[in-house]
Amino acid sequence: MSSLLSALFEPGWNSSEPVLTAVVIGGGAAVVSGVVGVLTVMRGQSFAGHALADVSSAGGAAAFLLGLNPLLGFLLMGIIAAAGMESFSAHRIRERDLATGGVLGAGLGLSALLLYLDVTSKSTTGAAITVMFGSMFAMPPSVVPLALAVGTSAILAIALLYRPLLLSSLDPALARVRGVPVRLIGLCHLLVVAFAVALSAVTVGAILSTALLIGPAAVALRIAGRPGGAMLLAASIGVAATWGGILIAYDSYDWTGGHGWPVSFCIVTIIFLAYLAAGCPARDKVRAAARPGKGSVQAAGRG
Template identity: 75%
Template sequence: MAALLSLVVVPGFFTSEPVRTAVVIGGAAAVVSGVVGVFTVIRGQSFAGHALADVSSAGGAAALLLGINPLGGFLLMSVLMATSMELVRVDRASERDLVTGIVTGAGLGLAALLLYLDVTTSSTTGAAVTVMFGSMFAISASIVPLALAVGTGALLAIGVLYRPLLLCSVDPDLAAVQGVPVRLIGLLYLIVVALAVALSAVTVGAILSTALLIGPAATALHLAKRPGVAILLAAAIGVVATWGGILLAYDSYEWSGGHGWPVSFCIVALIFVAYAVVAETGRGRRRLESPAAGATTHVA
């Protein structure tokens, strides 16, 4: 067993402080993103999640410029964006997407300005890469307590909102008839999404955090029929992909000549492969079960 483990894990992996920090924060982000992502997919608000991720980059850039906790910057900007998106009273989905797109563009423009100031005024090297694509092995261990607090808060909020949020996600009209405050639930949900996005932005970067929010959830919903089961599967898939990506990136220093692959790429690649395999298998299964494929089914 030890010999087999040594073939997979490069020496020093378990004793590395940056790796331990990445494992803790990455695991927390994966769990929260998986849980929240299931509702995001069910509600059809993947674009909103992507918008929050993009706009949060301005907060991360501002945090680097001011020399403060980057998670705090991501968190503040994404929560402000989430609140603004829900408070703007737009009824039609097309108009909501239009408003979201405009605000997203403005947020990315602000991020570009702040990243420029990071480079020109504070001589911060690699600021754009850190904010947009993450740098997990460079995360400070001082962020861990805040990250765990944010993750715990997001999970507790989902636990409290679970039943009304699920009803609003599946049938908002029925929820309104039953007296559920649909708009308030929507606002609280978007704030929780903002917490998840902020956590994932610190790990895989603002641009790629949508993959951690949507990918495991979409994969889980292909495998499970019940929302509760899908939530557990999404969290597990996210954690496996995140920890597997960390291991793959760390090992890549050994077999790539000392130039390791980006952790964020490894994580997103594993998520993509998992979704592609499950989605293709699901399509094949649906083809076999389709009434139009009656002859094929009969032969099988």
């Protein structure tokens, strides 16, 4: 048993401080993303979730320029973007995605400018990569308290808004009848997503932020019957994928002869494979056939 463990966990695994930091912070980001992600996927806002991650990275670049706490920059930009998306929000999914796209374009443009200014004023060229791919092994400790606060408040907000959010995702008209302010709830939800995404974007990077938000939630929604169960499951899957990915990345230094695979690649691959495994085609076929006539329309909706 112990020989198996030592083969699995390369020597130094639990004594290396950056690895421990990554395990804690990555796990935390995975939990928050998993919980928030279930409602994001249910509401069909995966694009918004991804766009918020990309746009909030402009805030990261700004924070870098001004020497602020990076998480603060990510957070502020995420909030601005969420408000922008919601102000142009629309009933139709096509239109909502377009509004998201508009905000995303503007945000990326800002990102281009700020990164350019970063490069010219601070003469560092790595900013684009850091913002895109994150740097889980190089988290400044100053971020941790704020990260904890942001993550906790995101989960608390979901717990608080759970029922009205669920109802308004199910059917806005029904929710309005029960006295739920649907628009406001929608904005609150996007803000919570912005929080979760800012947290994960700054800790694990924009790619992983989307992967952790959408992947585990999509897998969990295929397995679990109820949203509450799906949240727990999504958080667990996210944590498992993150830790598994960190472990593989750490171990891969030895397999590849000191070169190693990037953590983000390992985690994303695990999540992707989990999605493929959970989506056994037979199940989906039954579900698609259960809605005669709507299959073709839905499939053609968007992509």
